Amino acid sequence: MENKLKIYDSLSREKKLFEPLNPPFVGLYSCGPTVYNEVHLGNLRTFTTFDVVYRYLTHLGYKVRYVRNITDAGHLTNDAGEGVDRIEERAKLEMLEPMEIVQKYTNSFHDVCREFNILPPSIEPTATGHIVEQIEMIKRILNNGYAYESKGSIYFDVRKYMEQHHYGKLSGRNVDDLLENTRELDGQEEKKNAADFAIWKSVAPNHIQRWQSPWGEGIPGWHLECSAMSCKYLGKQFDIHGGGMDLKFPHHECEIAQSVGADGIEPVRYWMHANMLTVNGDKMSKSKGNSFLPRELFDGKHELLEKAYAPMAVRFFMLQAHYRSTLDFTNAALQAAEKGFARLMNAYHTLQALTYVSGTTVQSEIDEVNTLCNDVYEKMNDDFNTAEAIAVLFEMAKKINSYKEGIIAISTIDEATFNKLKETFTAFIKDILAIDKEDTTEDASIADGLMNVILELRKDVRAKKDFAASDKIRDELLKLGIQVKDGKEGTTWSKS
RNA sequence: GGUCGGAUGGCCGAGUGGCUAGGCAGAGCUCUGCAAAAGCUCGUACAGCGGUUCGAAUCCGCUUUCGACCUCCA
Numbered sequence: 001m002e003n004k005l006k007i008y009d010s011l012s013r014e015k016k017l018f019e020p021l022n023p024p025f026v027g028l029y030s031c032g033p034t035v036y037n038e039v040h041l042g043n044l045r046t047f048t049t050f051d052v053v054y055r056y057l058t059h060l061g062y063k064v065r066y067v068r069n070i071t072d073a074g075h076l077t078n079d080a081g082e083g084v085d086r087i088e089e090r091a092k093l094e095m096l097e098p099m100e101i102v103q104k105y106t107n108s109f110h111d112v113c114r115e116f117n118i119l120p121p122s123i124e125p126t127a128t129g130h131i132v133e134q135i136e137m138i139k140r141i142l143n144n145g146y147a148y149e150s151k152g153s154i155y156f157d158v159r160k161y162m163e164q165h166h167y168g169k170l171s172g173r174n175v176d177d178l179l180e181n182t183r184e185l186d187g188q189e190e191k192k193n194a195a196d197f198a199i200w201k202s203v204a205p206n207h208i209q210r211w212q213s214p215w216g217e218g219i220p221g222w223h224l225e226c227s228a229m230s231c232k233y234l235g236k237q238f239d240i241h242g243g244g245m246d247l248k249f250p251h252h253e254c255e256i257a258q259s260v261g262a263d264g265i266e267p268v269r270y271w272m273h274a275n276m277l278t279v280n281g282d283k284m285s286k287s288k289g290n291s292f293l294p295r296e297l298f299d300g301k302h303e304l305l306e307k308a309y310a311p312m313a314v315r316f317f318m319l320q321a322h323y324r325s326t327l328d329f330t331n332a333a334l335q336a337a338e339k340g341f342a343r344l345m346n347a348y349h350t351l352q353a354l355t356y357v358s359g360t361t362v363q364s365e366i367d368e369v370n371t372l373c374n375d376v377y378e379k380m381n382d383d384f385n386t387a388e389a390i391a392v393l394f395e396m397a398k399k400i401n402s403y404k405e406g407i408i409a410i411s412t413i414d415e416a417t418f419n420k421l422k423e424t425f426t427a428f429i430k431d432i433l434a435i436d437k438e439d440t441t442e443d444a445s446i447a448d449g450l451m452n453v454i455l456e457l458r459k460d461v462r463a464k465k466d467f468a469a470s471d472k473i474r475d476e477l478l479k480l481g482i483q484v485k486d487g488k489e490g491t492t493w494s495k496s
Numbered sequence: 497g498g499u500c501g502g503a504u505g506g507c508c509g510a511g512u513g514g515c516u517a518g519g520c521a522g523a524g525c526u527c528u529g530c531a532a533a534a535g536c537u538c539g540u541a542c543a544g545c546g547g548u549u550c551g552a553a554u555c556c557g558c559u560u561u562c563g564a565c566c567u568c569c570a
Contacts, residue, residue: 031570039570046570075568083568127559173566222568245568250500252568274570275501281562285569320519321509326502326563333508335521340508343519346533371504379510387510391518401534405527408535474531485533492533 005060007240008324009385010248010271011170015383021269026062028054029230029236029268032124032265032282033072035105036086039112040282040291041314041329042277047246048315049274049323049384051118051241056380056432067119067233069226070109072102073219074207075129076201081402085219087148088208098209102128108458112294115311117434128174131211134220134228136211139200146261150190152202152216156257158437167195167257170271171249197254199224222433224252227267230255236265242272246283277318278328308333309338316341316435319386339396341435346494347397348429348436350404356418359411372396373424386433396425455484455491 005018020026030050034037039047047068054066077085091098113120127134138154141147147156158167165379168175201223203210210217220228230238236259243252252271259267260438277285290301300308316336321327335466372395379388399421402408410418432438438444454473461469474484477493485492 012528026514033570034568043570046548067559086568146541159538166555168499178566246565246569249566250544276564276570277564285565287569312525317508322511324501328508330508332520336508338520340519343533350534385510389515391510394518398535405534433530462497465529471530478532486528486531487533488527 003377005057006383007270007272011268012064016270018270020062021235021237022249024061024063026057026064026067026240026241027234028057028064029226029234029238029242030068030121031068031226031243031251032065032068033105034075034455035102035109036075036090037105037286038108038114038295040284040286040293041297042292043244044112044116044118044293045277046115046274046319046326046363046395047113047118048243049317050242050272050321052386053240053272053384054119055434056120056384059427060372064122065123065234066119067123067125068229069229070102070106070124070126070213072099072106072126072224072276073336075222083106085207085209091208095133096135099128102126114129115298115439116315117312118155120179125221125229125233127229128209130222130225130229130232134224135200135213135371137224137228137231137258144261145262146257147199148192149191149215152218152254153190153198154200154221155191155196156199156221156254156261158197159190159193159258161261165257165260168253170256172254173249173253186483195329197221197223197250198454199258199450205246216380220472225250226251226257227262228302230267231259231263232438236263239268240270240272241268242274245273245275248273250371250415264326270324273324278326294394304331307335308338310333312437313338313341314394316344316390316433318352319435320390322383322387324383327331335495342494344390344393344397344429345436348425351400351422351425352401354400354410354422357409358415361414362412366417367406368412369396369399369417369421372399373420376424376428380432387429390400390433391423393428396421400425451493455493459491 002150006015006222007018007021015369025426028050032047033043039340041270050066054064057064072087075086084129087098087101091101094101096104110120138147141156142149143334145157146161158178161167162175167173168178175195200213200218201221202216202218207219209219211219222371230241241252241255256267278284282288282290284291290304292304294311296302296305297309297314300306314334317334318327320337320340372392376389376392376396379392380383382388399408402411413421454477458470461473477484484492485494
């Protein structure tokens, strides 16, 4: 495989040539959801980003082991010991067991992923399924002197760690500030320093989720699961770790400290951070009340939404921006994307139906098409620049349409070039960007049949020049959202 | 307050020290029974002020402004 892929590494803050630790294998980890609630569109942007990373690496020929966790335990809203456990809180609200909540929202997450064409990872480990591994990791950290016990909880000793290592290098945080400025917060008395974070937390007697440990009953710390599980499945050092920008600090910073503290090895070679989806310039988040759920997107029933949007149009909308930029959600932007998406997909379907015809080739045409095919890879190789890649796909779409309409003879390119165009375009639509999810429901096939009948009848009346009747059919169908297009080689239709 | 990142044409959104991003919207044309679709043509944008440079929207400084993180958050 040709390796020219460059990845922007958040830690070194530069684009680096991607060189896997053990080619052709690639270890990819990304932080999954905490399953106490339904994921919203902003969450989905990150999952989509890493889905494309996973798909592209796979397409390049790498054997990717993609690990994406499910956080199903131990998330308190702060680490001062008085936060609420989101899962338990939700369990009380819905009058369910915590594990019922976890199952319910894991299922819902999986459903949403399917809708958005997000592939399941190779391994989807849960925090509660890896308590043993987490306890073992805590022991290693303790043995190395980077943690201490306090009232049944274990805290990571940031100050001790700082003697040898640099805590804060990922997020650019100044630890002296962290140590000094946050000292007056409440509930910190168990900790030596305010910057210390729990890796094991003793819980109140009425806490439902709890596990036995050498330090008493409790729950694993907030940041530990990712370290323990990435280590278990990808090794002490692995290639790529991804997540949302908002996880950089403290979550990922802590992961580095834990791994180095436990095993003395820098865990990640390339840190990738996906930027936020914003609404009117503000980060979409549940607490701000500006988030909406995938379901609300599909049926359009939310005050922020003017209409319903199809999952693939939304996925396309997200991929039209680079993953490291914020992307602002507006109805106008999404509707513009929707139209562009339809155009691209029309070209895709046109291409599938195109057959090559040989004739006199034109070298400049051959060169042009080959350049496009190479460009689209170059754009992706530049830190997964899907926005630029899509721009090239639109250039290709223009070519495809021109071939179909006979504006450019298809014979101007040789068959090899035609095949390359077809393979490249198809690979990007289907396998890499993965925006081709077809409606394969039974209803869809009935609709196909019905449309064939209707268009046959319309063809008959048009042959008799009964345009009033044919226009009526077309207008009525348009009202149902079906657009009829009369071309040289017959009539086609599409959902508008 | 600290740290970091943005400000691009009517809208969204890439990108680069000199060479057309792309999409949507808009105008004109071709095609068409009419539409739609498609193709062609058109707009010459980079927050402001300085500086570096032969040349900067792209590098540097300052200003304005928006946001993210600093507490759970994709």
